[in-house]
Amino acid sequence: MKLRGQDLPRFRRKLQEWFSGQRRDLPWRRTKDPYRIWISEIMLQQTRVAAVIPYYESFLERFPDVRALASAPQEEVLRLWSGLGYYTRARNLQRAAREIVERHGGEFPRNLEDALALPGIGRYSAAAILSIAYEEPLAVLDGNVARVLARIEAIRGDPRESARWKRLQQAADALLDGRAPGAWNQTVMELGATVCTPRAPVCLLCPAAKWCRARQLGLTDVIPEKRCKRKPIQLLLAAAVFTDRNGRTLLVPPRDATAGEEVSPLFSRMWQFPAVHVRRDAKPELRRYLAEEFGTAALKTAELEALEPVRHGVTFRAITISAFRVRVPRLPRSAGSRSIELGNLTKLPVSNLTRKIARAATAPGRPG
Numbered sequence: 001m002k003l004r005g006q007d008l009p010r011f012r013r014k015l016q017e018w019f020s021g022q023r024r025d026l027p028w029r030r031t032k033d034p035y036r037i038w039i040s041e042i043m044l045q046q047t048r049v050a051a052v053i054p055y056y057e058s059f060l061e062r063f064p065d066v067r068a069l070a071s072a073p074q075e076e077v078l079r080l081w082s083g084l085g086y087y088t089r090a091r092n093l094q095r096a097a098r099e100i101v102e103r104h105g106g107e108f109p110r111n112l113e114d115a116l117a118l119p120g121i122g123r124y125s126a127a128a129i130l131s132i133a134y135e136e137p138l139a140v141l142d143g144n145v146a147r148v149l150a151r152i153e154a155i156r157g158d159p160r161e162s163a164r165w166k167r168l169q170q171a172a173d174a175l176l177d178g179r180a181p182g183a184w185n186q187t188v189m190e191l192g193a194t195v196c197t198p199r200a201p202v203c204l205l206c207p208a209a210k211w212c213r214a215r216q217l218g219l220t221d222v223i224p225e226k227r228c229k230r231k232p233i234q235l236l237l238a239a240a241v242f243t244d245r246n247g248r249t250l251l252v253p254p255r256d257a258t259a260g261e262e263v264s265p266l267f268s269r270m271w272q273f274p275a276v277h278v279r280r281d282a283k284p285e286l287r288r289y290l291a292e293e294f295g296t297a298a299l300k301t302a303e304l305e306a307l308e309p310v311r312h313g314v315t316f317r318a319i320t321i322s323a324f325r326v327r328v329p330r331l332p333r334s335a336g337s338r339s340i341e342l343g344n345l346t347k348l349p350v351s352n353l354t355r356k357i358a359r360a361a362t363a364p365g366r367p368g
Contacts, residue, residue, distance in 0.1 A: 144192025
């Protein structure tokens with residue numbers, strides 16, 4: 001890091017003064033409980049703060065400590081996570097909770113190596129949790145922090161490139177205020193999230209402006225280099241929304257690795273409407289699938305009422321769902337399926353994709 005002598009303490013002091021006056025009042029900043037800090041860090045991965053807050057509060061109300069989380073049914077954990085996305089986080093969270101109870105006496109480990117051994121914990125998460133909860137002198141490096149440091153040092157190129165990321169980690173380590181590492185890490189993260197943003201950084205309000213080489217060189221709009229996005233793969237699904245006379249619908253459980261592998265991961269391996277990957281023509285392919293899945297010839301001729309198409313993105317996949325309502329006097333059955341009121345899907349763990357299909361079925365002009 002190029003900050004030397006008196007510049008480094010001045011830099012730290014300027015940023016800490018800014019954070020003290022400008023930081024957002026977030027619920028996880030009102031605690032030093034490592035469990036609550038851990039929950040927040042996992043929820044915040046690739047998810048906006050505003051979206052996380054209600055999930056964080058309801059999750060902790062149901063699972064107030066690590067033992068409650070470890071002993072809960074996984075379906076209940078997923079139900080409370082439903083809608084937040086990236087459900088592997090929730091599954092790993094519970095796996096880690098069980099390890100913490102079994103191997104660490106119910107306390108999040110203070111040792112970096114032990115923390116990294118937990119499911120779902122990487123270098124950034126471990127540094128954030130240990131520094132904020134235990135004041136361990138570990139510098140965090142995530143996208144926000146990398147952007148701040150890349151601009152301060154005018155580091156060109158893709159920050160995620162291995163050698164460049166290592167250089168940025170070294171810069172983060174050099175800047176870390178070892179007397180208050182938790183507060184310092186939150187300061188730099190907050191700066192990247194609210195001022196040193198990817199587009200149109202607010203340099204006039206930035207406490208680091210005096211030391212920012214990218215600003216001095218007029219390069220804040222090109223540093224860091226934008227990553228090339230992978231071209232999305234277009235997928236077409238067809239889904240059936242059964243409804244009976246009582247307004248109940250049918251959901252099927254996740255498929256295992258040997259069946260329905262193309263479709264189940266797109267629904268985050270959670271409860272879903274019966275669906276099939278479309279090769280050519282949605283309606284006849286869905287009709288054949290339903291007849292095979294539920295073993296009734298009646299479904300070969302059942303009326304399929306087209307709903308509004310549903311669009312959804314999962315990482316690099318762009319999904320279009322041709323959804324159809326299937327009105328039946330009695331819901332069909334398959335192994336493990338469940339009937340539930342169409343407007344009450346949140347009683348089960350369902351993905352955002354399933355929620356979107358349900359909204360299409362209950363939209364105005366689509367009576368149940």
